[in-house]
Amino acid sequence: MQLLTYPRDSYSLDGEWQAIPDQYEMFRDYFDDFVDDEDGDSAALPDDEGQPALSFESIYEPSASGTDDITDFNIYDGYSVAVPSSWGEEIPEFRHFEGWVWFARTFDREAIDERDRTFLRFGAVNYKAEVWLNGERLGEHEGGYTPFSFEVSDELRDGENVIVLRMDNERYEDGIPNESTDWYNFGGVNRSVDLVSVPETYLRNFKVETTVGDDSVDVRVDAWLDGPDADAEASVTLPELGVDESLTSDSDGRLSAELSFDRDDLTLWSPDDPRLYEIELAYGTDAVTDRVGFREVEVRGSDILVNGEEIWLRGIALHEEVAGKGRALDTEDVQTRFQWINELSCNFARLAHYPHTEEMARTADEEGILLWEEVPAYWDVNFGDEDVQELYRQQLRELIQRDWNRASVALWSIANETDHNDETRNEVLPEMAEYVRSLDDTRLVTAACFADETDDGIVVRDPLEDDLDVVGINEYFGWYYGDSDDMQHFQDDPDGTPVVISETGGGAKWGNHGTEDDRWTEEYQAAIYRGQTEAAAANEQVAGMSPWILFDFRAPMRQNEYQRGYNRKGVVDQHGRKKKSFHVLRDFYTSNPRQ
Structure with a gap:
């Protein structure tokens, strides 16, 4: 069960930490196979006077670092970085580093308002984490976007305490997400770290x-x-x-x-x-307070209902990213996103492609924006591996138990652009949909799927549709293929599963102008938006849309002369400058389609 921390008083460990890159993975138990003392513990080579000069203790041992030896690391004097942060943005020379990085900081026990039990809670560490307190291993966690915690009641010491964290942001074939994604892999302690004290029960x-x-x-x-x-x-x-x-x-x-x-x-x-x-x-003696909204979300035929009334989802998709800061958003960054969302006249946002900071959902509660939240089961997940399936359930559970009291969250998404011809995928994803319902059956289950073009028009052939409350369709008519208004040929069923166009759009570099026939211009992108929005509004089974995407974001696979490492499909660029498509979408939404 996810530890509830947000409404509780806590002691923040945000601020300055020490970071030490470990590209060769040398600093954790590496020398144990080379040098052992008689007790099997880590030993040290003596200097001329018989005193230890080079320590072979692992980096998580507080005594292994200091100023009196020549150890190849010092957890008390590494690279100073802020937490939370995407550490490659803090230290530009490590911007593209993927691998092990050690983080450490000290705190004084007297600063904590302790009760019977204390927990150390991380908001998110990308991607794998292993944690020690005062040399005692607390545990590990996999998944770069959801919170985790360890009880530290027995490990706390009077006076100074030392936390050491090993972060590993490599991309893994058996990870979620796996090795290939269309977004940048920001490693770091991307969200806050807290000590939370509670009564014994x-x-x-x-x-x-x-x-x-x-x-x-x-x-x-x-x-x-x-x-x-x-x-x-x-x-x-x-x-x-x-x-x-x-x-x-x-x-x-x-x-x-x-x-x-x-x-x-x-x-x-x-x-x-x-x-x-x-x-x-x-x-x-324990109490928690929160602010909650009372509402019901359901489907009837091809309609989505809030409190029994039909709603057409006027949405936008977005990543969790800020130019120069990576994935470590602060309150001002969150507010800026909602300023754009509100200016577009949206009532809906898709938080892609992984769990965003909890503050997004809490702000959406206040602003009245319905949310689609998802886990990064993206593209080629190894669905048949039982360990991957358990990791899949873990990430779903951690997200749902974090945000299940947010009135704004209307849809849980279980996957994005996975192969509907994969038989193993077609066995596993329905199980994940049922797992989500076992945790929370008060919201709608969805996934971002593909549509197929046939002689009879555009149809959904994904067998997963039978297990979803709402079908998301990612389509790029007018950009990768076809014409922008081709969704008018969707073979809609007014009594079928509600459809949300979960991605659509095209690329444009801000300030690049030309005609509506010139790719990568603002005019070309704006024309795509005009065709797409008109087609969506004319389709009875389409219950809303969340075009791709609010702002340009880092994407290593995008390297032509217009992109240079950015996906340029944003209606705003990474610096907040609006493109023509922003105004096209705003004008469409302010005309109240289907309402």
């Missing part, structure tokens, strides 16, 4: 689910405890709604409460009115 996480009826709104609250004591009283409070109810234990070991309201007694969350209510859960 505490609220590990909770979930709020809403069912909307004609006259009533039913709310179920579930909570999970961690610890030996299960005898204290648990409660849920919604001050603005006059609720103060006990949580009761059920047969699954969860604490739960079921609440019911007259529909007129509360305001449902929606893009038009993103109303949030304060909620507090308490157990013994």
